[in-house]
Amino acid sequence: MHKEPVTRELFDQVMVPNYAPGSIIPVRGEGSRIWDQEGREFVDLQGGIAVSCLGHSHPGLLSALHDQAEKIWHLSNVMTNEPALRLAKSLCDLTFAERVFFANSGGEANEAAFKLVRRYAWEHHGPEKNEIISFKGAFHGRTLFTVSVGGQPKYLEGFEPAPGGIHHAEFNDLESVKKLISKEKTCAIVVEPIQGEGGVMPGDPEFLKGLRELCDEHDALLVFDEVQSGAGRTGHMYAYQMYNVTPDILTSAKGLGGGFPVAAMLTTAHVAKSLGVGTHGSTYGGNALACAVAQKVVDTISQPDILKGVKARSDRLCKGMMDIGERYGVFSEVRGAGLLLGCVLTEKWQGKAKDFLNAGLDEGVMVLVAGANVVRLAPSLIIPESDIDDALERFEKAVKKLTA
Numbered sequence: 001m002h003k004e005p006v007t008r009e010l011f012d013q014v015m016v017p018n019y020a021p022g023s024i025i026p027v028r029g030e031g032s033r034i035w036d037q038e039g040r041e042f043v044d045l046q047g048g049i050a051v052s053c054l055g056h057s058h059p060g061l062l063s064a065l066h067d068q069a070e071k072i073w074h075l076s077n078v079m080t081n082e083p084a085l086r087l088a089k090s091l092c093d094l095t096f097a098e099r100v101f102f103a104n105s106g107g108e109a110n111e112a113a114f115k116l117v118r119r120y121a122w123e124h125h126g127p128e129k130n131e132i133i134s135f136k137g138a139f140h141g142r143t144l145f146t147v148s149v150g151g152q153p154k155y156l157e158g159f160e161p162a163p164g165g166i167h168h169a170e171f172n173d174l175e176s177v178k179k180l181i182s183k184e185k186t187c188a189i190v191v192e193p194i195q196g197e198g199g200v201m202p203g204d205p206e207f208l209k210g211l212r213e214l215c216d217e218h219d220a221l222l223v224f225d226e227v228q229s230g231a232g233r234t235g236h237m238y239a240y241q242m243y244n245v246t247p248d249i250l251t252s253a254k255g256l257g258g259g260f261p262v263a264a265m266l267t268t269a270h271v272a273k274s275l276g277v278g279t280h281g282s283t284y285g286g287n288a289l290a291c292a293v294a295q296k297v298v299d300t301i302s303q304p305d306i307l308k309g310v311k312a313r314s315d316r317l318c319k320g321m322m323d324i325g326e327r328y329g330v331f332s333e334v335r336g337a338g339l340l341l342g343c344v345l346t347e348k349w350q351g352k353a354k355d356f357l358n359a360g361l362d363e364g365v366m367v368l369v370a371g372a373n374v375v376r377l378a379p380s381l382i383i384p385e386s387d388i389d390d391a392l393e394r395f396e397k398a399v400k401k402l403t404a
């Protein structure tokens with residue numbers, strides 16, 4: 001093992017250069033606070049990119065992990081296990097779903113969903129019905145199929161040939177979908193109810209309802225990618241419940257494990273039939289340790305007081321960011337839902353989102369970006385209100401310096 005002190009420089013020597021991580025290395029977290037190697041403290045509004053939904057070192061998650069670790073970690077899918085079955089039952093009880101497939105990441109859950117919609121159409125309607133409609137600006141993961149369905153061409157550049165039969169419509173523009181959809185060819189519409197990476201852009205309720213109707217008219221399946229918007233983030237267990245539009249397939253990851261890698265694809269019993277024995281699989285999917293942790297996450301965040309608390313925290317954070325935005329002329333609006341917020345930069349600050357992230361780090365607050373024009377916030381769903389106030393104070397200092 002490498003015995004010398006670990007530094008940020010080591011990253012450039014041993015890691016594939018596909019990331020550009022910040023200059024500090026965090027070593028410890030508790031609640032919504034993080035400390036780096038030098039002992040500097042940060043208020044965490046990144047939440048591991050909408051993952052650490054109960055903050056860091058949550059006692060309930062620690063004991064769930066510890067208890068399961070002493071029983072059994074892993075079996076593969078040659079055997080089933082108690083934590084996976086319990087978690088699947090909970091997810092069915094809490095949502096429209098009747099069947100669950102477990103995976104390890106959002107991209108994998110989506111890969112399963114995209115394979116399922118093809119397979120379902122192939123079985124029920126024939127091989128011609130294989131086209132997927134998705135949206136510009138969408139993000140669905142980094143496997144070849146998921147970047148192809150995603151709507152950010154730069155993520156596909158140099159990796160072609162891409163899987164075919166995928167068309168991109170304009171988000172929040174039902175007419176653009178109508179131009180692409182057909183009963184003969186379209187097998188599914190795939191959408192994030194709130195586009196996350198694409199700039200924290202909420203779907204219009206009428207748009208999402210319209211997609212449901214179009215799917216029904218054209219015998220196509222509706223897939224909601226709730227990898228980012230799910231697991232309590234909006235103050236609802238899943239955003240589809242907020243919109244009152246029920247998909248046929250829903251994918252969940254990020255917050256689902258609260259920091260432990262786990263993902264799920266939820267669907268109905270009827271649709272699930274198309275993934276019969278041997279059609280799809282995953283070695284780690286349904287891992288006992290992962291499911292035990294996710295169970296604790298689900299049990300905790302599904303409590304009404306936690307979900308209500310998201311609303312109160314959202315209002316406080318939203319108002320604080322709007323105040324800063326107005327005072328310094330940096331934000332034109334704060335959009336999103338619950339604790340997935342996007343602060344949209346004004347004309348003058350276009351392209352500068354990363355500067356806000358870096359300025360925040362200098363003042364001890366961690367924020368995210370979503371593209372070059374949006375400062376994104378996705379903190380713990382149980383972040384103490386005093387931490388929100390502290391974060392706002394630190395962020396204001398950062399903005400003051402940046403705009404001076």
Ligand SMILES: *Cc1c(COP(=O)(O)O)cnc(C)c1O
Pocket residue numbers: 104105106107108110139140141142192196197225226227228229253254
């Ligand atoms: C993060 C994200 C993904 C990809 O998840 P991974 O765990 O990184 O594979 C897919 N869809 C959405 C909406 C996401 O935000």
